[in-house]
Amino acid sequence: MSEAALAEPAGKRERTKLANRAAILAAARAVFAQMGYEAASVRDIIRRTELASGTFYNYFRSKEEVFEALADDGARRFKPLLRAARENAKSFTEYLKGAFHAYFSFIVEDNALEGRPIEERRPHVRVDTPEMIAVYQEVRQGLDAAIAKGMAPKVDADYLACACIGIAQEVGTAMLRRSPPDIAAAAAFAAGLVLKGLEGAPRKD
Amino acid sequence: MSEAALAEPAGKRERTKLANRAAILAAARAVFAQMGYEAASVRDIIRRTELASGTFYNYFRSKEEVFEALADDGARRFKPLLRAARENAKSFTEYLKGAFHAYFSFIVEDNALEGRPIEERRPHVRVDTPEMIAVYQEVRQGLDAAIAKGMAPKVDADYLACACIGIAQEVGTAMLRRSPPDIAAAAAFAAGLVLKGLEGAPRKD
DNA sequence: CAAAAAATTGACGCCACGTCATAATTGTGC
DNA sequence: GCACAATTATGACGTGGCGTCAATTTTTTG
Numbered sequence: 308m309s310e311a312a313l314a315e316p317a318g319k320r321e322r323t324k325l326a327n328r329a330a331i332l333a334a335a336r337a338v339f340a341q342m343g344y345e346a347a348s349v350r351d352i353i354r355r356t357e358l359a360s361g362t363f364y365n366y367f368r369s370k371e372e373v374f375e376a377l378a379d380d381g382a383r384r385f386k387p388l389l390r391a392a393r394e395n396a397k398s399f400t401e402y403l404k405g406a407f408h409a410y411f412s413f414i415v416e417d418n419a420l421e422g423r424p425i426e427e428r429r430p431h432v433r434v435d436t437p438e439m440i441a442v443y444q445e446v447r448q449g450l451d452a453a454i455a456k457g458m459a460p461k462v463d464a465d466y467l468a469c470a471c472i473g474i475a476q477e478v479g480t481a482m483l484r485r486s487p488p489d490i491a492a493a494a495a496f497a498a499g500l501v502l503k504g505l506e507g508a509p510r511k512d
Numbered sequence: 513m514s515e516a517a518l519a520e521p522a523g524k525r526e527r528t529k530l531a532n533r534a535a536i537l538a539a540a541r542a543v544f545a546q547m548g549y550e551a552a553s554v555r556d557i558i559r560r561t562e563l564a565s566g567t568f569y570n571y572f573r574s575k576e577e578v579f580e581a582l583a584d585d586g587a588r589r590f591k592p593l594l595r596a597a598r599e600n601a602k603s604f605t606e607y608l609k610g611a612f613h614a615y616f617s618f619i620v621e622d623n624a625l626e627g628r629p630i631e632e633r634r635p636h637v638r639v640d641t642p643e644m645i646a647v648y649q650e651v652r653q654g655l656d657a658a659i660a661k662g663m664a665p666k667v668d669a670d671y672l673a674c675a676c677i678g679i680a681q682e683v684g685t686a687m688l689r690r691s692p693p694d695i696a697a698a699a700a701f702a703a704g705l706v707l708k709g710l711e712g713a714p715r716k717d
Numbered sequence: 718c719a720a721a722a723a724a725t726t727g728a729c730g731c732c733a734c735g736t737c738a739t740a741a742t743t744g745t746g747c
Numbered sequence: 748g749c750a751c752a753a754t755t756a757t758g759a760c761g762t763g764g765c766g767t768c769a770a771t772t773t774t775t776t777g
Contacts, residue, residue, distance in 0.1 A: 499714050
């Protein structure tokens, strides 16, 4: 039978599994944006799909795990952008600017859905999924490399990475509150702060 | 009768109300530390007290509101320390160092309870209680004042305050993960970064 | 095409939620 | 001291989400 010979990967099993998973994630994203993460229930999410309540648990163990999957996806999409910023940069300055710019662009895109305020869309717990940790390590590597090459002073790289992430998060959220968000200005601010700040941070050993 | 002529404020009504509220807050603090914020339920909290479940709702509307009260208390205790750091400082450098040092000392104290990892004890959303906002404003005022007096360059004070808070949060958490936490080192790092970084941040107008 | 394997379904028992009528406690006027 | 009003505590109750699981449907295998 030459009826249906398309779709992407393999058997129907695989395809519907991917489709269901994607449907749940899409529904969750919408529900979190519209009613806020805390207020949302697994039932709210599954009701937005055509699936039965029990099916949800074939894919995720809880609402938290759905959020982690969303966060993980986000981190997975963001990581190559960060990597690219590092590889394309001709100087440490350029790297920092590129990295912050990439992040700020990313969160503007990622919060494009209409709905509740940004703060309420997120869970009440820090999500440290593998991909999120990978992003931290990418940041850390970039900074380590710069220090090793003498492009940046020898400072506590762990603290520095944490500081960069903290700056990105807070300045990023502040930027989102302004309208329209000025990505370039925020990136210039953050990069300028860190770049010069490096000189002021205590040398390590 | 001269039986009991003590306690603090007024009638018995007032006293037990304060005691109950305090009991709930103490129980909540312990429960959050031991089982994590997410996993905790209102029932878990109230079971730790001698009160009935309904009584909880005479004092708080939800678990979230209890957390807010705890955060608010923390902010209320911290604010004067921050203020003192500003007033006692003879220079902008001193102010920054003092402020970061105060914050890092504060969180070390505040997380002294045994239990689950720091990250799980709290919600990750910004809890923007009045007192928390007041802390942001105190930070903001300190920076505004320094800029006005020419002790710091004219930069976007909102972004700068956000950046300082982000640095404090992330570097603070990183510090707590190390044992023993070196408050002075963390404060020196954060203050050094911001102080010098200020020179690199874009001037505003 | 039949049997096996896998995934979906929705009803079920459980428990936390927030409410509310009732009871207990405290303050007030005499 | 006592009776009455006001306030607060209590815990049983209805509601609804949670996660499970036996039954059913769908897909794959041989």
